[in-house]
Amino acid sequence: MxxxxxxxxxxxxxxxxxxxxxxxxxxxxxxxxxxxxxxxxxxxxxxxxxxxxxxxxxxxxxxxxxxxxxxxxxxxxxxxxxxxxxxxxxxxxxxxxxxxxxxxxxxxxxxxxxxxxxxxxxxxxxxxxxxxxxxxxxxxxxxxxxxxxxxxxxxxxxxxxxxxxxxxxxxxxxxxxxxxxxxxxxxxxxxxxxxxxxxxxxxxxxxxxxxxxxxxxxxxxxxxxxxxxxxxxxxxxPAGAIGIGAIRPGATFITLGTSGAVITPVASVTPNPERVVHTFCHAIPALWLQAGAMLSAASCLAWIARLLGASEAELLAPLGASPAAPSPISFLPYLAGERTPHDDPDVRGLLDGLSHATDRNTIVQAVLEGVAFALADCRDALTDTGLVMAEADAIGGGSRSDLWLAILANVLTIPIHRLAEGETGAAFGAARLARLAVTGEAIADVCTPPARVRTFMPAPALAADYAERLPRWRRLYRRS
Incomplete structure (x- = not known):
């Protein structure tokens, strides 16, 4: 045990x-x-x-x-x-x-x-x-x-x-x-x-x-x-990476917890500090992790739920499993400042485009999209180092939401995979490290990837709509 x-x-x-x-x-x-x-x-x-x-x-x-x-x-x-x-x-x-x-x-x-x-x-x-x-x-x-x-x-x-x-x-x-x-x-x-x-x-x-x-x-x-x-x-x-078996270069994953990140294991360090890419040692020898990190991810959904006096499940239920189109309003998820790519602890969140027609569903969808757009910023900072991302696994509490993962797949234009036991990543990874310390087994034998229980694919028309929206969303940073 x-x-x-x-x-x-x-x-x-x-x-x-x-x-x-x-x-x-x-x-x-x-x-x-x-x-x-x-x-x-x-x-x-x-x-x-x-x-x-x-x-x-x-x-x-x-x-x-x-x-x-x-x-x-x-x-x-x-x-x-x-x-x-x-x-x-x-x-x-x-x-x-x-x-x-x-x-x-x-x-x-x-x-x-x-x-x-x-x-x-x-x-x-x-x-x-x-x-x-x-x-x-x-x-x-x-x-x-x-x-x-x-x-x-x-x-x-x-x-x-x-x-x-x-x-x-x-x-x-x-x-x-x-x-x-x-x-x-x-x-x-x-x-x-x-x-x-x-x-x-x-x-x-x-x-x-x-x-x-x-x-x-x-x-x-x-x-x-x-x-x-x-x-x-x-x-x-790094413990989350161990928990999902991300122990090989290119095994990209996305965390949707209190904070968020796009993370890729690498066999050698190619830093990009100017774009606020994080470079850390992995939890196993001769491997590193490079990441684009954001300070507020699933915590943004918790914030809007608290503000609107409803549970997160109550907010998500009316929106279905996939958006028909981007929300007409925009949200910057900088509730506690931001790391990648801005390194700006003083920036704060923003809801833009509100009108008399704005309803609860529109706001909630915009919050999910704002987090996804910020993760696109993280992705782009990493790809500036030469990394190529063809797909990504999703872990953390936010990965429970079909809608959020569908939005993420369309914003990033790559397949996003939900994992079995994707919410226990860090604690499970810690338990795996405990086993390795006790038994000395081969790392690859213990740190196997969990099953992918569902894959969310980008839809060409919707992905194009998000691609058009992303530059406008990025310009909002200067107004926040």
């Missing part, structure tokens, strides 16, 4: 997977995001631990026999957030999250201090990444900065609590802007640009490597008899 624990932004999800890679049980707990000021986002690391422990306690209550047989634990989680620890290994402040935009000015400072940043990390300095947040903390909270003895990403903090060891995998470390992504090692020059040293960083491992064991007292709490190994694990998107 193997556990996959995914520390998301809005919830923790823990799954129990057997040796046949069947999900035996799943438990989740919601998380709250604190917004001290507009454009800021924080979470208390103690809330993560409480939620994870609650999911494991629930599994113990209902599946004690299966939980007792767990041999390995895999961790995945939200990326980029710094957990600053003092000499007693206690958090000094709440974690500043990946969608926090406060450190925009510090990005320019960091790139000035470290001219080789883009070449070494494969990325542009953006406020979502970890390093600019540390520059902000050094400037605005100098006492906390000077008291910092260790800087961990969210899931590495979870590992510290579970095992007592400070270890990070290279995929999550890629999102810090301190990693030399080709060498898969910390950059001393990058750390120095932020006033840090290797002594304040965790030890690095590959995601499929052993990285500590569960503490004996916790193993006893959950009735585990094998003193489970904890795998290196992965950031959320």
């Amino acid at each position: 193997y556990l996959g624990i995914d520390l998301g932004t809005s919830a923790v999800k823990t799954i129990l997977v057997d040796d046949a890679q069947r999900v035996i049980a799943s438990r989740s707990r919601a998380l709250r995001i604190d917004v001290p000021r507009p454009g800021w986002a924080e979470q208390d690391p103690a809330a993560w631990i409480a939620a994870i422990f609650a999911t494991l306690d629930a599994l113990k209550a209902d599946h004690a026999r299966d939980l007792a047989e767990v041999a390995g634990i895999g961790l995945s989680g939200q990326m980029h957030g710094p957990v600053l620890l003092d000499a007693a290994m206690k958090p000094l402040r709440p974690c500043i999250l990946w969608n926090d935009g406060r450190s925009a000015a510090e990005c320019a400072v960091l790139e000035q201090r470290w001219p080789a940043l883009r070449q070494v990390t494969g990325n542009k300095a953006m406020p979502g990444f970890t390093a600019p947040k540390l520059v902000w903390i050094a400037d605005h909270e100098p006492r906390i900065f000077s008291a910092t003895r260790l800087v961990l990403q969210p899931k590495a903090y979870v590992r510290l609590v579970l095992s007592g060891e400070a270890i990070e995998d290279v995929s999550d470390a890629s999102g810090s802007l301190w990693l030399d992504v080709v060498k898969r090692d910390w950059s001393d020059e990058g750390l120095a640009a932020t006033g840090l040293t290797r002594a304040q960083m965790p030890r690095l491992v590959e995601g499929c490597a052993p990285a500590g064991r569960l503490r004996a007292d916790l193993a006893e709490r959950w009735g585990m008899t094998r003193h489970p190994i904890i795998a290196g694990g992965a950031g959320d998107n």
Whole structure:
């Protein structure tokens, strides 16, 4: 048996997977995001631990026999957030999250201090990444900065609590802007640009490597008899790639979760930081991921549902499985700023073209289309590096919607595939990494792709209509 624990932004999800890679049980707990000021986002690391422990306690209550047989634990989680620890290994402040935009000015400072940043990390300095947040903390909270003895990403903090060891995998470390992504090692020059040293960083491992064991007292709490190994694990998107078997160059997939992305594994790094392409190490050796990333995807549908006082299912039901034509209004999904291709933490969302004839259905369809158009921007930024995308798998909560995937297929003009178990990707990927860390099996034997349960094909006439609409939609950015 193997556990996959995914520390998301809005919830923790823990799954129990057997040796046949069947999900035996799943438990989740919601998380709250604190917004001290507009454009800021924080979470208390103690809330993560409480939620994870609650999911494991629930599994113990209902599946004690299966939980007792767990041999390995895999961790995945939200990326980029710094957990600053003092000499007693206690958090000094709440974690500043990946969608926090406060450190925009510090990005320019960091790139000035470290001219080789883009070449070494494969990325542009953006406020979502970890390093600019540390520059902000050094400037605005100098006492906390000077008291910092260790800087961990969210899931590495979870590992510290579970095992007592400070270890990070290279995929999550890629999102810090301190990693030399080709060498898969910390950059001393990058750390120095932020006033840090290797002594304040965790030890690095590959995601499929052993990285500590569960503490004996916790193993006893959950009735585990094998003193489970904890795998290196992965950031959320690399773990999602492992979960769907995206372990070969060109295996493109699209995430429709709280945030969204178009992601492709590559065998060598061809960065495009000017177009805000993200370059990360994959969770397995000798492979990387390049991505176009957007900050708000399925969260846009949650926002409009909350605004209109209806459930997401109630909003989608009247629209059917496929649009007849594009919505007459347009939506920019920049509710929390945007990454690819704009790197603009201050831009905000926009509904354009409203009239007395606008109804709820028109608005909801426009929201789905706006996310699809933004993913087209991500796709184009990736293809600028020479990548060719002939098809894509879709994962995340948004992939449940036939309508959304039909829109996406027509906007991107490629087949979009829905996968079996496409919503458990990150947690399932973490469980697979746990198995690899325990057994040492061949990666390709464990990380097999799930079945494609449905394919959404572009319709020529509708795809042409969206192609005509896309340039007009892009011009709205200048008005937002």
